[in-house]
Structures are given as structure tokens and as C-alpha cells.
Amino acid sequence: MKLQMHQLASLDxxxxxxxxxxxxxxxxxxxxxDFLFLQRETGLSKGNLSVHLAKLEQAGYVQIxxxxxxxxPLTLCSLTETGREAFQHYRRSLHHLVAATGDDNERPAMTPAPAG
Amino acid sequence: MKLQMHQLASLDxxxxxxxxxxxxxxxxxxxxxDFLFLQRETGLSKGNLSVHLAKLEQAGYVQIxxxxxxxxPLTLCSLTETGREAFQHYRRSLHHLVAATGDDNERPAMTPAPAG
DNA sequence: AAAAACAGGTTTACGACATAGACTGGTTTA
DNA sequence: TAAACCAGTCTATGTCGTAAACCTGTTTTT
Structure with a gap:
């Protein structure tokens, strides 16, 4: 499997x-x-978590x-369908990267010549 | 395989x-x-590429x-042993994430109760 | 019952950093 | 010798992650 630069360049x-x-x-x-569960689990500060959640909500990735x-007060968060799809897409890119760098059996000794 | 937050939090x-x-x-x-090969391959601007390479060099990840x-002038770049190891470590973390989010067969219906 | 402490979040100020455009120094072409 | 060009570096700008300060209500303390 070959390493696809554009896939990395366009990571979400x-x-x-x-x-x-x-x-x-x-x-x-x-x-x-809920908010506190996320905070405990991630180890993020409240402020930080709040900002990131807001950003994810604005993108339509999570529902709050x-x-x-x-x-x-209790804040419940869940991934929207859009969010699930976005993550799956992102995950596939990572998977590809991991696969493409899997075995180092085909490392050319030198840089390919620059195109003319 | 379980999702390890600290592993994500400490991504390089x-x-x-x-x-x-x-x-x-x-x-x-x-x-x-060489520089131009990297530039062509990654699609980065020269300035951008230069800065990133400098940063990687300073960290001891690449040799220039x-x-x-x-x-x-010709600039040749290669990964140092430190760089290889850092990447391998990083790659393992990604691999773990990909594996841990692999199948959605064990999604609890609700948030675990917050700790007292 | 007023003050103090706390729970659950939000707003904001700061610093770090990615990005691309201007600049440098040598080179071939006109 | 001027103009276009290659190979890079420097730097100004804007974006963004982070945590500290703040806010609104609630419980506890005195």
C-alpha cells in the first residue's frame, strides 16, 4: 500500500x-x-473542554x-451522524498511514531524481 | 483493545x-x-517546508x-535514528487508536455514572 | 440570613505555531 | 546588464489551543 500525501494533507x-x-x-x-465524565476521562481543564466541545458542536460533529x-446543570454530549462519518473517514486515513509505513522492506537507497 | 486517553494526550x-x-x-x-523532492511530494510551499525541516532538525529527528x-545548492534530508524511533512510537499510538475504535459492538447505552 | 465555599460551565487573554510571501545569493538567458 | 530563474531562508500575519478568571446558581457554614 502506497503512502498518499494528499490524504495526510487533508486530515480533518x-x-x-x-x-x-x-x-x-x-x-x-x-x-x-456528560461534561464531567469527559473531563475526567480526557484530563482536560474545564475551559479547554468547553471550548473544544463548542467547536465540535459548531461543526455539527457533536450534539450538546x-x-x-x-x-x-448537566451537559450531555453525543456524536452526530456527521460526526461519526467524519471520524470514520479520519480513522481510515490513519489506518492507511499505519499500513503504508508498516514494513520497511522497500526503502529505495536514494531520492528519486527530481522531475525536469 | 481499550482506548487509552493518555496515549492520545501525549501524541508527539x-x-x-x-x-x-x-x-x-x-x-x-x-x-x-532532497528539498525539491519533498516540496513536490508534500505540496508545501518552500517557506513552509523550510521551517518544518528546521524544526525537525532542531529536535534531532532529521539530519540535513x-x-x-x-x-x-542541494539540501539532503534523512531521518535520524531518534527520528525513526519517534515515528515508530507515534505510529504505534495511531495503530492503537485505530484498533480500539475498530468495531462498535460494545457501545454502552449510556454514560457511566460520574465518580463520587 | 449573610457569608463563604462549591458545582458546572463559559469567556477571554496569552503564547505558540503554521503558513505563505518577501528576501537573499548565485546562474543562465536575452 | 537586465530579466527571469533556481534553491532556499527569514519574517509578518492570523489562527488556534490553553488555562486562568469569571459567572450563575446551590449548598454549607457561622
């Missing part, structure tokens, strides 16, 4: 950012999670539902 | 950046490449050798 930056990658990957496996647990 | 940002990911992945498969092809 929204998902690629580690903080958001954690969030999205988590939501991908969990279906729904604000309700109450008793009298305290 | 130097390699994680798509522009540099292209460069490093390329050098990983190619052993040595400046020579001449005839009378024109």
Missing part, C-alpha cells in the same frame, strides 16, 4: 487536534457522555443537550 | 502536525530526499546535509 484538523481526538474517539465508543441532574 | 506534536507528518512518513519510507549538485 478539527478531529486531528489531540484534545478533540480524545473527545471524538471517546464519544465514538460511548454513545453519550443541556438539562439538569436534580438542581445542578 | 512535532510529528502530529500534518505537514511534518507527511515529511517524516516520507523520509521513513525513503531513506533520503547541504551540498551542491553542480553549482546549485
Amino acid at each position: 484538523r478539527l478531529i486531528h487536534e489531540p484534545a478533540r481526538l480524545m473527545i471524538v474517539a471517546l464519544l465514538y465508543t460511548v454513545e453519550s457522555a 443537550e443541556k438539562t439538569y441532574r436534580g438542581k445542578l | 506534536r512535532l510529528i502530529h502536525e500534518p505537514a511534518r507528518l507527511m515529511i517524516v512518513a516520507l523520509l521513513y519510507t525513503v531513506e533520503s530526499a 546535509e547541504k551540498t551542491y549538485r553542480g553549482k546549485l
Whole structure:
């Protein structure tokens, strides 16, 4: 399998950012999670998490539902279908990269000559 | 295989950046490449490529050798052993992520209760 | 019952960094 | 000798991640 540069160049930056990658990957496996769960799990500060969630919501990747647990506010987050698809797409690109760099049995000794 | 947050949180940002990911992945498969080859292959602007290479060199991930092809300057780049190891480590993390999000057969219906 | 402490988030100020366009220094072409 | 060109480097700009400060309500303390 050959390494595809354009695939790497066009990696979804929204998902690629580690903080958001954690969030999205988590939501991908969990279906729904509240703010504090995400915070504990990811280790992000509240402010940081809040900003990233807002960004993901604005992109239509996550749905945020604000309700109450008793009298305290509760923020429930879940991946939208758009978000799931975006992550799957992103995941495939990573998979491709991992596969393409798998075995180092075909490393040419030298740079191919520059095109004329 | 379970999703490890800390592994994502500690992804090597130097390699994680798509522009540099292209460069490093390329050098990983190619052993040595000159500036123009990298530029053509990655599609980066000269300025951009130059800065990223400098950053990778400073980190000890790539070795940069400046020579001449005839009378024109020639810059040869290759991954150092440190760079190879860093990439391999990074790659393993991606591999893990891809594996951990592989099949959606175990998605709990709801958020685990927050810890007391 | 007023003050203090806390829970759950949001806003904002700061610093870091990716990007591309201007610049350098030599080279061939007109 | 001027203009176009190659091979890169430098630098100004804007974007963006981060955490500290802030906000709105609630419980606890005195």
C-alpha cells in the first residue's frame, strides 16, 4: 500500500487536534457522555473542554443537550451522524498511514531524481 | 483493545502536525530526499517546508546535509535514528487508536455514572 | 440570613505555531 | 546588464489551543 500525501494533507484538523481526538474517539465508543465524565476521562481543564466541545458542536460533529441532574446543570454530549462519518473517514486515513509505513522492506537507497 | 486517553494526550506534536507528518512518513519510507523532492511530494510551499525541516532538525529527528549538485545548492534530508524511533512510537499510538475504535459492538447505552 | 465555599460551565487573554510571501545569493538567458 | 530563474531562508500575519478568571446558581457554614 502506497503512502498518499494528499490524504495526510487533508486530515480533518478539527478531529486531528489531540484534545478533540480524545473527545471524538471517546464519544465514538460511548454513545453519550456528560461534561464531567469527559473531563475526567480526557484530563482536560474545564475551559479547554468547553471550548473544544463548542467547536465540535459548531461543526455539527457533536450534539450538546443541556438539562439538569436534580438542581445542578448537566451537559450531555453525543456524536452526530456527521460526526461519526467524519471520524470514520479520519480513522481510515490513519489506518492507511499505519499500513503504508508498516514494513520497511522497500526503502529505495536514494531520492528519486527530481522531475525536469 | 481499550482506548487509552493518555496515549492520545501525549501524541508527539512535532510529528502530529500534518505537514511534518507527511515529511517524516516520507523520509521513513525513503531513506533520503532532497528539498525539491519533498516540496513536490508534500505540496508545501518552500517557506513552509523550510521551517518544518528546521524544526525537525532542531529536535534531532532529521539530519540535513547541504551540498551542491553542480553549482546549485542541494539540501539532503534523512531521518535520524531518534527520528525513526519517534515515528515508530507515534505510529504505534495511531495503530492503537485505530484498533480500539475498530468495531462498535460494545457501545454502552449510556454514560457511566460520574465518580463520587 | 449573610457569608463563604462549591458545582458546572463559559469567556477571554496569552503564547505558540503554521503558513505563505518577501528576501537573499548565485546562474543562465536575452 | 537586465530579466527571469533556481534553491532556499527569514519574517509578518492570523489562527488556534490553553488555562486562568469569571459567572450563575446551590449548598454549607457561622
